[in-house]
Amino acid sequence: MKSKSLLLALTATVILQNPLGAHNPTWTDGIACIIYSHCTSCHNENGIAPFSLMTYDDVYQNRYSIAASVQAKSMPPFPASTRYRKYAHANTLSEHEIDDIVDWVNNFAPFGSASDIPTPPTYTSGYQLSDPDFIGQIPPYTVTSNSDVYRMFVIPVNNSVQQTIKSIEVYPGNREIVHHALVFQDTSTKPLTLDQNDPLPGYAAFGGTGSPSSKLLTVYTPGQGAFNFAPGFGAQMLPNTCIILQMHYPGGVSGQVDSTQIRIKYGPSTLRDVNTIAALNHHNTLTNGPLFIPANTVKTFYNKQNNLINRTLTGIMPHMHLIGTSIRAYCVTTTNDTIHLIDIPEWDFHWQYFYQFQKPILIPAGSVLYGEATYDNTDSNPHNPNNPPKDVSRGEGTEDEMFLIYMNLSNYQPGDTSIVIDTSGHYLHDASCFQTSGISENSYEDISVYPNPASDKIFTQGIIGECRFTLFDSEGKTILTGNTGPNVPVDIRHLTTGTYYLQLRTPKQEVIYKKIIRN
Numbered sequence: 001m002k003s004k005s006l007l008l009a010l011t012a013t014v015i016l017q018n019p020l021g022a023h024n025p026t027w028t029d030g031i032a033c034i035i036y037s038h039c040t041s042c043h044n045e046n047g048i049a050p051f052s053l054m055t056y057d058d059v060y061q062n063r064y065s066i067a068a069s070v071q072a073k074s075m076p077p078f079p080a081s082t083r084y085r086k087y088a089h090a091n092t093l094s095e096h097e098i099d100d101i102v103d104w105v106n107n108f109a110p111f112g113s114a115s116d117i118p119t120p121p122t123y124t125s126g127y128q129l130s131d132p133d134f135i136g137q138i139p140p141y142t143v144t145s146n147s148d149v150y151r152m153f154v155i156p157v158n159n160s161v162q163q164t165i166k167s168i169e170v171y172p173g174n175r176e177i178v179h180h181a182l183v184f185q186d187t188s189t190k191p192l193t194l195d196q197n198d199p200l201p202g203y204a205a206f207g208g209t210g211s212p213s214s215k216l217l218t219v220y221t222p223g224q225g226a227f228n229f230a231p232g233f234g235a236q237m238l239p240n241t242c243i244i245l246q247m248h249y250p251g252g253v254s255g256q257v258d259s260t261q262i263r264i265k266y267g268p269s270t271l272r273d274v275n276t277i278a279a280l281n282h283h284n285t286l287t288n289g290p291l292f293i294p295a296n297t298v299k300t301f302y303n304k305q306n307n308l309i310n311r312t313l314t315g316i317m318p319h320m321h322l323i324g325t326s327i328r329a330y331c332v333t334t335t336n337d338t339i340h341l342i343d344i345p346e347w348d349f350h351w352q353y354f355y356q357f358q359k360p361i362l363i364p365a366g367s368v369l370y371g372e373a374t375y376d377n378t379d380s381n382p383h384n385p386n387n388p389p390k391d392v393s394r395g396e397g398t399e400d401e402m403f404l405i406y407m408n409l410s411n412y413q414p415g416d417t418s419i420v421i422d423t424s425g426h427y428l429h430d431a432s433c434f435q436t437s438g439i440s441e442n443s444y445e446d447i448s449v450y451p452n453p454a455s456d457k458i459f460t461q462g463i464i465g466e467c468r469f470t471l472f473d474s475e476g477k478t479i480l481t482g483n484t485g486p487n488v489p490v491d492i493r494h495l496t497t498g499t500y501y502l503q504l505r506t507p508k509q510e511v512i513y514k515k516i517i518r519n
């Protein structure tokens with residue numbers, strides 16, 4: 001067949017040009033497994049991602065944008081730097097997996113041998129907590145806006161005695177629209193009053209619950225399953241507690257209905273209490289407060305907490321609103337050792353996780369906790385809700401800001417730092433897939449293109465020497481090829497507006513994809 005021999009000839013050329021590409025993954029041998037293990041929990045027919053990646057055709061169609069997003073580490077979404085600190089149950093790709101995806105795209109995305117095909121995962125219902133002690137459900141709620149909606153729902157537990165929460169599962173009623181959820185507990189009547197004052201189910205609120213006595217329990221993000229406190233730990237729940245779910249429904253889902261469930265498993269009262277507190281916060285630990293970011297400024301705030309006793313830290317969750325751009329926390333001990341806790345170099349309000357450590361961390365007595373957070377209140381911040389920018393101060397509203405670093409803290413006991421929460425270092429692969437091991441980071445994100453969006457010329461930064469480039473449109477059609485380098489821009493003036501993918505082949509034979517918007 002003529003077309004087949006042409007394809008073989010092309011493939012042979014690529015292999016000759018790319019002697020470093022020792023392993024040539026195919027869809028059935030390698031790629032499907034990576035996608036099924038790391039992507040399809042959101043990218044399935046009913047998932048929250050805008051398109052499915054369940055089949056070869058789906059992935060083939062989106063191959064350039066997949067290559068660009070895995071190299072940029074924007075997908076799977078995991079904003080914390082795993083160079084700074086490693087976490088339990090972290091859905092990140094290893095360098096090896098990123099390379100496999102990119103090599104596969106470069107080699108014309110071969111299907112491979114049908115006999116190797118792994119079984120696709122199924123995403124029909126199925127609770128992880130099959131025998132919970134408490135089940136609550138929010139009343140059916142119809143989203144009435146095409147912008148992002150944040151809504152609080154109050155679920156009374158009606159527990160007459162104190163209980164210890166071991167696991168919490170947020171089970172989305174409509175997986176297509178439940179972007180994420182914050183779970184709080186509260187013993188006051190304030191949330192119920194707020195709910196009663198709002199004619200629709202639940203009530204509107206943004207950052208917090210609107211009740212000062214609410215305590216954060218955990219955060220749900222899609223694909224996560226049940227949240228289990230570290231082995232031996234749990235959260236005490238006082239009598240007559242209400243659970244409050246803050247649901248985030250993304251833009252563009254008006255008219256859709258959700259009725260999310262919460263399932264709670266209790267443990268023995270001997271479980272050690274986990275106190276989830278904002279140990280670093282904008283109320284009383286800011287060193288250059290108050291939290292106020294004047295219009296058209298970029299400002300960094302610093303946070304400090306001392307007078308600590310020995311504490312065991314099992315998890316951490318930073319929280320800011322929309323104009324926050326980066327946030328970090330660390331601890332300095334009395335012997336001047338620095339313990340890295342978390343670094344989110346590019347804050348994304350939509351992807352907030354409660355990060356659990358691989359093993360609990362001892363915060364030794366006398367240590368000082370530090371936090372740093374930067375806010376960009378200029379019009380060059382695409383997430384700024386105000387254009388032109390307005391002064392921003394601390395508060396609960398969408399357009400206010402926060403600086404909170406929640407921590408799961410318990411009293412320290414010897415042996416705590418040997419407890420294993422999850423040290424596998426890698427998200428478990430789907431059952432029918434092989435396991436790739438080891439996580440290492442690469443430097444693709446150090447190579448950038450600017451300006452982007454652009455309408456004139458695009459420069460590359462971070463590459464030494466010139467490289468070959470190919471520009472693809474969103475359908476994968478080649479639009480332009482040539483050479484580019486630090487002083488040799490890619491001219492895009494004649495292109496129509498839209499999304500493009502720039503493939504760069506560096507002098508070191510690395511292949512890098514960047515998403516480009518022509519505006």
Ligand code: HEC
Pocket residue numbers: 034035038039040041042043048049050062065066069070075076077091093221222223350515
């Ligand atoms: C936790 C859910 C989740 C996981 C896991 C996930 N995605 Fe996504 N993905 C999304 C959502 C939601 C969007 C839509 C954009 C957004 O909200 O960030 C998206 C968008 C994308 C896009 C479009 C990006 C763009 O620039 O427009 C690509 C490509 C993509 N995902 C690929 C992947 C791949 C490949 C994986 C696995 C390696 C993956 N995603 C894992 C939720 C997820």
